[in-house]
Each structure stands twice: as structure tokens, then as C-alpha cells.
Amino acid sequence: xxxxxxxxxxxxxxxxxxxxxxxxxxxxxxxxxxxxxxxxxxxxxxxxxxxxxxxxxxxxxxxxxxxxxxxxxxxxxxxxxxxxxxxxxxxxxxxxxxxxxxxxxxxxxxxxxxxxxxxxxxxxxxxxxxxxxxxxxxxxxxxxxxxxxxxxxxxxxxxxxxxxxxxxxxxxxxxxxxxxxxxxxxxxxx
Amino acid sequence: xxxxxxxxxxxxxxxxxxxxxxxxxxxxxxxxxxxxxxxxxxxxxxxxxxxxxxxxxxxxxxxxxxxxxxxxxxxxxxxxxxxxxxxxxxxxxxxxxxx
Numbered sequence: 001x002x003x004x005x006x007x008x009x010x011x012x013x014x015x016x017x018x019x020x021x022x023x024x025x026x027x028x029x030x031x032x033x034x035x036x037x038x039x040x041x042x043x044x045x046x047x048x049x050x051x052x053x054x055x056x057x058x059x060x061x062x063x064x065x066x067x068x069x070x071x072x073x074x075x076x077x078x079x080x081x082x083x084x085x086x087x088x089x090x091x092x093x094x095x096x097x098x099x100x101x102x103x104x105x106x107x108x109x110x111x112x113x114x115x116x117x118x119x120x121x122x123x124x125x126x127x128x129x130x131x132x133x134x135x136x137x138x139x140x141x142x143x144x145x146x147x148x149x150x151x152x153x154x155x156x157x158x159x160x161x162x163x164x165x166x167x168x169x170x171x172x173x174x175x176x177x178x179x180x181x182x183x184x185x186x187x188x189x190x
Numbered sequence: 191x192x193x194x195x196x197x198x199x200x201x202x203x204x205x206x207x208x209x210x211x212x213x214x215x216x217x218x219x220x221x222x223x224x225x226x227x228x229x230x231x232x233x234x235x236x237x238x239x240x241x242x243x244x245x246x247x248x249x250x251x252x253x254x255x256x257x258x259x260x261x262x263x264x265x266x267x268x269x270x271x272x273x274x275x276x277x278x279x280x281x282x283x284x285x286x287x288x289x
Binding site for chain 2: 009013078079080082
């Protein structure tokens with residue numbers, strides 16, 4: 001075997017080891033937790049509007065911290081302790097939160113009805129989930145597509161309790177992400 | 191071949207090169223994760239890690255995850271520098287051998 005052949009074989013070995021890395025498949029408990037939080041929180045504007053702000057001021061950051069802790073715990077159990085993915089996730093969801101608020105800007109300035117803005121929230125969430133599915137964790141791709149379906153349905157149909165319906169669509173999509181997540185091999189501990 | 195002289199002896203072994211590349215991609219990786227990912231025995235993996243540690247290319251720390259002892263490895267500054275140099279040398283080797 002020539003030196004070049006050996007180098008080629010070594011590089012093939014390294015490439016296959018890198019490719020063998022586990023894909024990010026998401027953490028079902030995070031999906032289920034947010035399905036519950038969103039299901040409750042997005043029904044509040046319809047049924048108990050004065051509690052909505054307080055609910056999200058407490059539950060939003062707490063849910064974010066809980067998600068971060070669960071993600072770090074999962075990483076440690078899988079044998080990888082890496083801050084870069086956590087930073088990427090934080091940027092993705094903070095930008096989604098920013099877009100979520102910006103959707104309401106035209107409604108605040110009177111250029112768009114509040115109902116239309118509420119429906120457009122689904123477009124933002126659908127886009128955030130599908131992009132997360134492409135770049136971060138695959139199960140959210142299907143969630144995003146389901147949310148797009150909800151956006152189309154709510155744009156066409158006249159439904160009561162708009163925020164509750166929005167919340168149910170997002171909660172159902174997160175449940176779907178948890179259920180469709182690929183089974184992971186036993187965690188690499190010890 | 192002149193280009194081969196730039197290669198780092200510690201990283202010429204495919205397992206040690208793979209360990210270094212994986213550590214360059216991630217912050218810290220546990221012994222068990224390496225074992226799973228590189229499909230090696232404890233003895234073989236331990237020997238390769240020890241060689242890199244002896245050369246100062248990786249550092250280890252011991253901790254507990256859910257009450258189980260875990261040994262974490264990370265690439266040292268010297269290891270990162272050596273890996274960069276080795277990869278550049280490999281590129282030279284490939285360039286020389288190319289069509």
C-alpha cells in the first residue's frame with residue numbers, strides 16, 4: 001500500500017466516524033412541555049385575557065430555562081458537552097420570539113386587523129418550526145408543515161376562539177414532533 | 191515524499207486523528223461516546239487517548255453525570271494547533287498526489 005493509499009483510507013475512516021455522529025432528534029419532553037404551556041397560554045386571551053401577560057412573563061422564561069436545562073442534560077447523557085448548539089438554539093428561538101412580536105406591529109399601528117395578526121402568528125411559528133426542522137432537529141419539520149396547514153385553515157375558515165384554536169394547532173404540532181421523533185440508541189453514559 | 195514530512199506522528203494514526211477531529215467539532219466528548227462512535231474496545235481507545243494526552247494534545251476531566259462517573263476529553267490549544275498543521279500537511283500530500 002502506498003503512502004497516498006494509506007492517507008486516503010485514514011481520511012475515509014475519519015469521515016465515517018464524523019458521519020456516524022447522532023443526528024439531533026429533539027427531546028420529546030420539551031415538545032410535550034411546550035405543547036401544554038402553549039395550549040394553556042394561548043387560550044387565555046379568549047377566556048381570561050387579564051392573566052395572559054402575567055402567565056407569559058412567568059412561564060415564558062421558565063419554559064426557556066427548563067428547555068435549556070433538559071437539552072444540556074441530554075447532551076451530557078449522550079456524552080457530548082458542547083456549548084455551540086445551545087447558542088444556536090438560543091439564537092433561533094430568540095429571533096422567533098422577536099418575529100412573534102413584530103407580527104403585531106401592523107395591528108398596533110392600525111394597518112392590519114388584530115385577527116389577521118393573530119393568524120399570521122401561525123405563519124411565523126410554522127416558518128420557525130420548519131427551519132428548525134431543517135437546521136436543528138428533524139421532528140420539527142413535520143410540526144412546521146402542520147402549523148402551515150393550520151394557517152391556511154384559519155385563513156379560509158371563520159372559527160370562534162381564534163387564539164385557542166391557534167394554541168391547539170401549535171400544541172398538536174408539538175405533540176406530533178414528540179411522537180414522530182426517531183428512537184435513539186441507548187445513551188452513551190459512563 | 192517531501193509533503194509527508196509535515197505530518198504529525200501522533201496524528202498519523204487514524205483513530206487519534208478521528209479523536210482530534212471530533213474534539214475540534216465539539217467542546218468535550220466522553221470516553222463512552224468515543225467508544226460508541228469509533229467502535230473500539232476500551233483497551234484500544236484508552237491507549238490512543240493516553241498517547242494524545244501524553245503529547246499534551248488533549249486534556250481530561252472526571253465528573254459525575256446522574257451519579258455515574260464520566261471521563262470527558264477536550265482538545266488542548268497545542269492539540270488544536272497540531273491538528274491544523276497536520277490537516278494542512280495532509281492537504282499538501284493530496285495536492286502533490288492529485289491528477
